[in-house]
Amino acid sequence: MPGRQRVIQGFILGAIGLLGAIWAGELPNDIRWVRNSTEYQALCTQVYSTAWTQVREMAREQDQPWAIIMDLDETVLDNSLYQVEITERQETFTMTSWAEFVNRAESGLVPGAKAFLDSVHTLPGGRIIYISNRMAEREAATRTNLESLGILDMDDVFLLRLEKADTKDIRRQESILGTGRMQEIGPQLILAYFGDAMGDFPQDSAYSWGVSKFILPNPMYGKW
Numbered sequence: 001m002p003g004r005q006r007v008i009q010g011f012i013l014g015a016i017g018l019l020g021a022i023w024a025g026e027l028p029n030d031i032r033w034v035r036n037s038t039e040y041q042a043l044c045t046q047v048y049s050t051a052w053t054q055v056r057e058m059a060r061e062q063d064q065p066w067a068i069i070m071d072l073d074e075t076v077l078d079n080s081l082y083q084v085e086i087t088e089r090q091e092t093f094t095m096t097s098w099a100e101f102v103n104r105a106e107s108g109l110v111p112g113a114k115a116f117l118d119s120v121h122t123l124p125g126g127r128i129i130y131i132s133n134r135m136a137e138r139e140a141a142t143r144t145n146l147e148s149l150g151i152l153d154m155d156d157v158f159l160l161r162l163e164k165a166d167t168k169d170i171r172r173q174e175s176i177l178g179t180g181r182m183q184e185i186g187p188q189l190i191l192a193y194f195g196d197a198m199g200d201f202p203q204d205s206a207y208s209w210g211v212s213k214f215i216l217p218n219p220m221y222g223k224w
Helices: 002-023 029-036 038-060 080-088 095-104 113-120 136-148 168-177
Strands: 066-070 126-135 157-161 189-195 213-215
Touching: 029 038, 029 080, 038 066, 038 113, 038 189, 038 213, 066 168, 080 095, 095 136, 113 126, 126 136, 126 168, 136 157, 157 168, 168 189
Parallel strands: 066 126, 066 189, 126 157, 189 213
Antiparallel strands: none
16 A cells, blocks of 8 residues: 555656646647657658659549548647647637637648648649538638638638538548539549548558658647
């Protein structure tokens, strides 16, 4: 029992120390890494540079409508400011505070994203489909944010979440088959997928990492 008590006391003291660091204005390593490190910038730029080479070559071979499917948050949009704000308020993620942040349309850009998107927008026959778990009612704010960053294209498609049951897999299938919200646009050949979590990618052996699946680093939140 004494040993167990020492472990518990050590855990409590460690937690108090962490909170004390936050109260003193020191951000956790994960947030500081995204906001300040050159390693994060280099990794993201490297992913997008590799992706451009692959997508460009695949697009040249197509004679049918094609698209790439991209997540938004921590893939295209950098929301580390939201993490800073809730940390400074000693809060955790809530849908209310997240919705307020999205509606402000103040997210920044993940390094390398703009150059990649600008390049993809020059390719004939293709479009970008954004499949995000942002709620559909915040599409206007999301478009405003992308427009302010200079990356919104008139042919971009936004398949945001209607409700909890509206999974990313459902929206991916609509994109491929040209059903549901994609009925007017029609079926698309998906050349590549982009995201920051495994749920952003289909379980399809036809796609492989570094060729047609590209993942961005995000240590700030997720399920591991």
